[in-house]
Amino acid sequence: MVHFCEWVFESLPSRLQSLLFLLLPLFDLHNRLAWFYILGFLVIAACLYWFSPDNSKDRAWGKFFNDTFPPALYVSHSFRLDWQCYLINGLLKVALNLSVASIAMAIALSSRQIFESIFGVSPLRFESNLLLILIHTFFSIAIFDLGTYCAHYCLHKVPLLWEFHRVHHAAEGLTPITGFRDHPIDVAFKKTIKSLFLGIYLGGFNYLTKGQIDTVTVDGTLIILFLFDFTINFRHSHLWISYGWHLEHIFSSPILHQIHHSQKEIHLDKNLAEVFSFWDYLFGTLYVPTQREQLIVGIPGERDYENIWQLYFQPFTKAWKKLHHSAIASNL
Numbered sequence: 001m002v003h004f005c006e007w008v009f010e011s012l013p014s015r016l017q018s019l020l021f022l023l024l025p026l027f028d029l030h031n032r033l034a035w036f037y038i039l040g041f042l043v044i045a046a047c048l049y050w051f052s053p054d055n056s057k058d059r060a061w062g063k064f065f066n067d068t069f070p071p072a073l074y075v076s077h078s079f080r081l082d083w084q085c086y087l088i089n090g091l092l093k094v095a096l097n098l099s100v101a102s103i104a105m106a107i108a109l110s111s112r113q114i115f116e117s118i119f120g121v122s123p124l125r126f127e128s129n130l131l132l133i134l135i136h137t138f139f140s141i142a143i144f145d146l147g148t149y150c151a152h153y154c155l156h157k158v159p160l161l162w163e164f165h166r167v168h169h170a171a172e173g174l175t176p177i178t179g180f181r182d183h184p185i186d187v188a189f190k191k192t193i194k195s196l197f198l199g200i201y202l203g204g205f206n207y208l209t210k211g212q213i214d215t216v217t218v219d220g221t222l223i224i225l226f227l228f229d230f231t232i233n234f235r236h237s238h239l240w241i242s243y244g245w246h247l248e249h250i251f252s253s254p255i256l257h258q259i260h261h262s263q264k265e266i267h268l269d270k271n272l273a274e275v276f277s278f279w280d281y282l283f284g285t286l287y288v289p290t291q292r293e294q295l296i297v298g299i300p301g302e303r304d305y306e307n308i309w310q311l312y313f314q315p316f317t318k319a320w321k322k323l324h325h326s327a328i329a330s331n332l
């Protein structure tokens with residue numbers, strides 16, 4: 001029966017497969033809502049709950065589910081907008097069918113040709129070995145993450161771009177679905193910058209090594225990203241998961257991203273990296289908590305969007321007004 005279902009699924013056109021995966025994300029192995037990531041989320045959350053001294057007196061499965069999935073959060077207006085974004089952005093993704101990997105590969109090919117036309121054919125020759133594979137794996141994800149950091153920094157600091165990124169920050173509660181609440185312009189900008197960083201790095205590395213070196217992957221995903229994805233759903237949650245002061249200067253823990261959503265002034269524009277917090281440390285935007293803090297998420301002094309249409313279209317009108325005002329100011 002399972003094989004029959006797989007056969008039927010694989011016979012479908014690729015866009016229809018993507019559409020089914022959008023509606024049934026548990027079975028899409030490249031989705032952060034895939035069953036093993038959700039299972040990982042539940043196991044880690046259960047361990048945290050069970051071994052927390054705060055719950056030593058009244059441990060119960062009912063209380064665990066209530067604490068992990070607070071009903072008020074999952075029936076909120078903010079959560080409804082998150083889900084609507086998930087579906088609309090998913091449909092756009094199916095329609096456009098563009099991935100960072102495919103754009104980065106095209107950029108890598110062009111940049112390798114540019115390197116060859118400027119510097120000639122590389123005289124170096126490297127034989128593939130474990131050390132080079134590990135170095136290449138590390139730099140692939142580190143440079144990709146640097147691209148994420150730079151894009152995220154611009155989305156916060158450039159007023160025009162902030163209008164689109166504020167869609168993500170307007171969420172008044174964090175659930176794993178909030179991770180999908182992004183404006184398409186925000187997504188397109190981040191994808192472009194990440195693809196540029198990764199593509200130029202891959203082009204340069206392929207030029208030097210003649211494209212001989214592989215990376216360590218799990219089902220096509222770089223291993224570090226694959227492992228990181230087991231904690232990705234906690235980044236948008238209310239569960240306090242910290243790696244400790246020292247490790248949080250290297251890896252971005254879920255709590256660092258939750259702090260990124262916090263309204264406190266001291267937290268604003270902090271913790272912009274996704275995988276490696278050392279980028280934040282290097283550029284002075286790291287905030288590592290020394291103790292547990294109460295976080296209120298959202299944008300200070302502002303409310304969430306009233307409905308999904310406002311969420312998608314208001315950023316364009318606000319950005320247009322900003323452009324118009326700056327054009328008038330420059331003419332004065």
Ligand SMILES: [Zn+2]
Pocket residue numbers: 152156165169260
């Ligand atoms: Zn942000």
Ligand SMILES: [Zn+2]
Pocket residue numbers: 168178179236257261
């Ligand atoms: Zn977020």
